Amino acid sequence: MDLAIVWFVLIAVLWTGYLVLEGFDFGVGMLVPILGRNDKERRVLINTIGPVWDGNEVWLLTAGGATFAAFPEWYATLFSGFYLPLLLILLALIVRGVCFEYRGKIKDPGWAAWCDRGIIAGSWIPAILWGVAFANLVRGVELDANHTYVGGFWALLNPFALLGGVVTLLLFLLHGSVFLALKTDGELRARANTLAGRLAVAAIVAAGAWAVWAQLAFSVPWTWAAVVVAAGALIGVWLANAKGREGWAFLFSAVAIVAAVVLIFGSMYPDVMPAFNPENSLTISNASSSDYTLKIMTWVAVALTPVVLIYQGWTYWVFRKRISTAHIPEPIGLSMKPEGSVTHV
Amino acid sequence: MSPFSASLPVTSTRNRAPRRFGVDVLDLARWQFAIVTVYHFIFVPLTIGLAPLVAIMQTAWVRTGNDRWLKLTKFFGKLLLINFALGVVTGIVQEFQFGMTWSEYSRFVGDVFGAPLAMEALAAFFIESTFLGLWIFGWDKLPKKLHLAMIWLVAIAVNLSAFFILAANSWMQHPVGTTIAQRGDTTRAEMTSIGDVLTNSTLWAAFPHTVTAAFVTAGTFVTAICAWWMVRLMRSGKAADATIARDVYRPGLRFGAIVILIAGVGLALTGDVQAKLMFQQQPMKMASAEALCETENGAAFSILSIGDLNNDCEGVTRVLSLPGLTSFLADGTFDSTIKGVNDLQADYTAKYTDSAAGGEQISYIPNLALTYWSFRLMIGLGAGSALLGVAALWMTRKGRVTDSILLSRLGLVALPMIFVASSFGWIFTEIGRQPWVVAPNPTGVDGVWLLTARGVSPIAPGLVLTSMIAFTIVYSVLAVVWYRLMHRYTIEGAPLQVEDVSPERIGGTPGGAESDDSPLSFAY
Numbered sequence: 001m002d003l004a005i006v007w008f009v010l011i012a013v014l015w016t017g018y019l020v021l022e023g024f025d026f027g028v029g030m031l032v033p034i035l036g037r038n039d040k041e042r043r044v045l046i047n048t049i050g051p052v053w054d055g056n057e058v059w060l061l062t063a064g065g066a067t068f069a070a071f072p073e074w075y076a077t078l079f080s081g082f083y084l085p086l087l088l089i090l091l092a093l094i095v096r097g098v099c100f101e102y103r104g105k106i107k108d109p110g111w112a113a114w115c116d117r118g119i120i121a122g123s124w125i126p127a128i129l130w131g132v133a134f135a136n137l138v139r140g141v142e143l144d145a146n147h148t149y150v151g152g153f154w155a156l157l158n159p160f161a162l163l164g165g166v167v168t169l170l171l172f173l174l175h176g177s178v179f180l181a182l183k184t185d186g187e188l189r190a191r192a193n194t195l196a197g198r199l200a201v202a203a204i205v206a207a208g209a210w211a212v213w214a215q216l217a218f219s220v221p222w223t224w225a226a227v228v229v230a231a232g233a234l235i236g237v238w239l240a241n242a243k244g245r246e247g248w249a250f251l252f253s254a255v256a257i258v259a260a261v262v263l264i265f266g267s268m269y270p271d272v273m274p275a276f277n278p279e280n281s282l283t284i285s286n287a288s289s290s291d292y293t294l295k296i297m298t299w300v301a302v303a304l305t306p307v308v309l310i311y312q313g314w315t316y317w318v319f320r321k322r323i324s325t326a327h328i329p330e331p332i333g334l335s336m337k338p339e340g341s342v343t344h345v
Numbered sequence: 346m347s348p349f350s351a352s353l354p355v356t357s358t359r360n361r362a363p364r365r366f367g368v369d370v371l372d373l374a375r376w377q378f379a380i381v382t383v384y385h386f387i388f389v390p391l392t393i394g395l396a397p398l399v400a401i402m403q404t405a406w407v408r409t410g411n412d413r414w415l416k417l418t419k420f421f422g423k424l425l426l427i428n429f430a431l432g433v434v435t436g437i438v439q440e441f442q443f444g445m446t447w448s449e450y451s452r453f454v455g456d457v458f459g460a461p462l463a464m465e466a467l468a469a470f471f472i473e474s475t476f477l478g479l480w481i482f483g484w485d486k487l488p489k490k491l492h493l494a495m496i497w498l499v500a501i502a503v504n505l506s507a508f509f510i511l512a513a514n515s516w517m518q519h520p521v522g523t524t525i526a527q528r529g530d531t532t533r534a535e536m537t538s539i540g541d542v543l544t545n546s547t548l549w550a551a552f553p554h555t556v557t558a559a560f561v562t563a564g565t566f567v568t569a570i571c572a573w574w575m576v577r578l579m580r581s582g583k584a585a586d587a588t589i590a591r592d593v594y595r596p597g598l599r600f601g602a603i604v605i606l607i608a609g610v611g612l613a614l615t616g617d618v619q620a621k622l623m624f625q626q627q628p629m630k631m632a633s634a635e636a637l638c639e640t641e642n643g644a645a646f647s648i649l650s651i652g653d654l655n656n657d658c659e660g661v662t663r664v665l666s667l668p669g670l671t672s673f674l675a676d677g678t679f680d681s682t683i684k685g686v687n688d689l690q691a692d693y694t695a696k697y698t699d700s701a702a703g704g705e706q707i708s709y710i711p712n713l714a715l716t717y718w719s720f721r722l723m724i725g726l727g728a729g730s731a732l733l734g735v736a737a738l739w740m741t742r743k744g745r746v747t748d749s750i751l752l753s754r755l756g757l758v759a760l761p762m763i764f765v766a767s768s769f770g771w772i773f774t775e776i777g778r779q780p781w782v783v784a785p786n787p788t789g790v791d792g793v794w795l796l797t798a799r800g801v802s803p804i805a806p807g808l809v810l811t812s813m814i815a816f817t818i819v820y821s822v823l824a825v826v827w828y829r830l831m832h833r834y835t836i837e838g839a840p841l842q843v844e845d846v847s848p849e850r851i852g853g854t855p856g857g858a859e860s861d862d863s864p865l866s867f868a869y
Contacts, residue, residue, distance in 0.1 A: 047865075050478070061436075062463065068451065075443075075451055075455060076802075080445055087445070087815065094437065100869065286529065290456050293536045305467070312475055318486055
């Protein structure tokens with residue numbers, strides 16, 4: 001089997017890992033102001049992902065690094081072409097990560113409020129922009145004969161891509177709310193459950209519309225299977241959530257995201273970046289690295305990815321307990337100014 | 346000459362008309378790369394060095410049960426986490442900026458350069474991020490020794506990360522395990538041996554040099570902070586304070602100082618090895634480091650020179666120099682011949698003007714003033730740490746504690762100096778490589794090279810300007826926040842009381858029972 005195709009699949013797997021895992025922690029971040037009505041509740045929400053968000057984000061770095069190693073042309077065209085959206089995503093991820101880590105460091109309502117703003121903006125922006133970016137990959141973009149993106153920024157904000165942004169936004173909100181229903185207790189759990197029911201309906205409508213549009217305009221017949229799976233999974237989320245089967249609801253929302261990635265990558269295949277003029281498209285074969293590099297990287301990926309899955313899985317097991325407001329200790333952050341005088345020598 | 350050179354096209358990857366935005370985008374992209382990378386590397390050395398030091402402190406606690414080590418672990422652990430966060434988030438940019446602003450570079454090198462980057466993510470980033478979460482939140486969830494293993498995994502992973510990224514960088518300094526390949530209408534570097542890439546002599550000089558620098562940085566950090574606290578407590582006049590100074594900060598200070606001295610010796614030795622290697626691999630970089638314009642026998646090492654910063658040889662006047670030292674740095678003898686930049690420029694012109702620069706007459710000389718001074722500042726500013734290490738050990742010899750303001754002041758001076766020294770080390774390495782982004786390898790694989798100017802993305806300058814301004818603003822705000830948090834947590838000091846909350850001590854079960862409603866020992 002052609003190793004370049006293996007790597008196309010592996011990169012789809014890495015993006016799947018990223019979107020499934022960071023999908024719910026984007027959702028949690030976006031829901032901080034919606035579900036968390038006071039500081040303690042917000043801390044419950046943040047602490048459901050506190051130990052794991054950074055590990056989730058590494059899936060993105062790995063997807064980026066793997067794209068660079070396996071498809072340098074794709075890496076070069078994609079990130080120089082989608083420059084501004086990527087810049088916004090990077091800035092959002094920077095601010096969000098710092099705010100997660102620094103929020104509890106200082107015991108001060110104003111400090112917490114600023115960090116919350118960072119978490120909220122830093123979660124909403126990428127949740128939308130990843131959808132916009134992937135929808136553009138499905139739709140195709142304007143590449144010149146040198147495989148350079150020449151479409152400009154505004155062309156990326158076409159209706160199909162914007163609807164794609166709404167879809168990832170709703171999927172991540174849904175994924176985050178079912179995750180919170182699974183990981184919290186008491187009133188927050190009930191609120192997350194109610195919200196998840198509504199979001200499931202919205203996600204079915206938006207994702208359904210986008211998927212049918214994608215199928216009719218841009219994709220290939222076999223990805224209808226992914227559309228059916230996604231639709232079934234989203235209905236499954238709604239049903240499981242209505243019955244209070246939170247584990248199943250979370251599993252179904254994860255399956256819906258997997259199906260979305262299958263649809264996206266399936267529709268691109270055998271291109272990695274379809275161009276409006278098909279002659280200029282970046283394909284699996286013209287964008288890939290040499291066989292030697294792909295062989296080395298295959299060994300590395302085959303050896304390490306299962307290990308990563310095992311220890312990341314173990315982390316989720318260690319932190320498997322539900323968190324309620326009763327579990328949240330008094331803030332351990334320091335006051336903004338030292339208490340008592342400190343003499344500087 | 347390489348058999349490929351004659352056929353190498355003007356641009357790295359394809360024949361293209363000169364770019365409309367060439368110069369502007371190039372300057373902006375270089376500035377942006379410098380800003381985000383130098384900024385990232387403020388936090389990185391401290392993380393690489395401090396993670397193992399905290400792991401050693403925690404090991405000392407687990408093995409001896411002495412609370413002083415748990416206090417130090419908690420104290421420096423918090424500072425480590427504040428610093429770690431910024432290293433992580435600014436690292437995200439590093440992973441993507443090659444594609445964003447250096448797309449033509451990425452196309453040319455991706456087959457080789459991408460591999461260590463992907464390996465870094467898979468082998469190092471996953472470990473450090475996952476196990477750091479377990480360390481932060483796992484004090485009451487994991488058995489004591491397992492919890493200790495978490496910080497050790499983090500400490501190993503951050504150093505592994507350094508190895509892979511230096512493998513990538515060393516390949517740019519000295520490409521090995523690679524060949525030029527034609528693929529359709531694209532010419533690019535392809536990997537021929539991952540073994541060669543990972544055993545690159547440049548890598549095995551740069552990796553220990555960088556890691557020992559990181560340990561000196563972390564040692565300086567621990568020593569300076571413990572010194573400040575010891576002196577402050579000894580001067581308060583209270584017996585209880587003096588006890589803390591003796592019991593907690595003295596062991597911390599001596600530990601930090603020993604790390605400085607051991608790592609410092611390693612730093613000097615590896616620096617020497619690296620310099621000798623660079624004289625062979627990038628003679629232009631080393632001649633520029635000395636602003637050695639003309640070829641000399643027994644070349645001197647100047648401590649102070651006056652230049653007019655015009656980046657040319659006419660303006661350089663040496664004020665103070667040590668005879669023969671540059672020759673000694675190059676190959677261990679005081680009278681060897683070192684080629685000056687003017688002769689090297691002639692050599693490079695003969696060799697690369699047609700093949701790499703498309704017949705264009707260009708300067709192969711890096712910015713002389715910057716190369717010269719960054720080399721000296723790297724060495725000179727690092728000396729403050731050595732002084733601190735020796736002074737700290739001497740003043741606390743045989744059970745002594747000290748209230749010497751001289752020591753605490755020395756710490757406060759040496760601490761920022763070592764960060765600046767690290768930055769200048771990288772500025773020297775990267776500026777000294779210019780005008781190349783992938784420097785030609787004169788001692789091995791010939792024919793793989795790329796001028797920086799050919800690596801930049803064909804994008805509008807406005808885009809790069811926008812991102813450069815955005816990064817600068819966000820990074821400036823974060824720098825202020827980082828500094829204030831580090832300062833606030835430093836002046837708070839080590840906790841006076843610590844509690845062992847490990848599951849075996851408090852009688853819980855690992856992971857905790859579902860019905861347990863007691864508050865978590867740690868939460869954001």
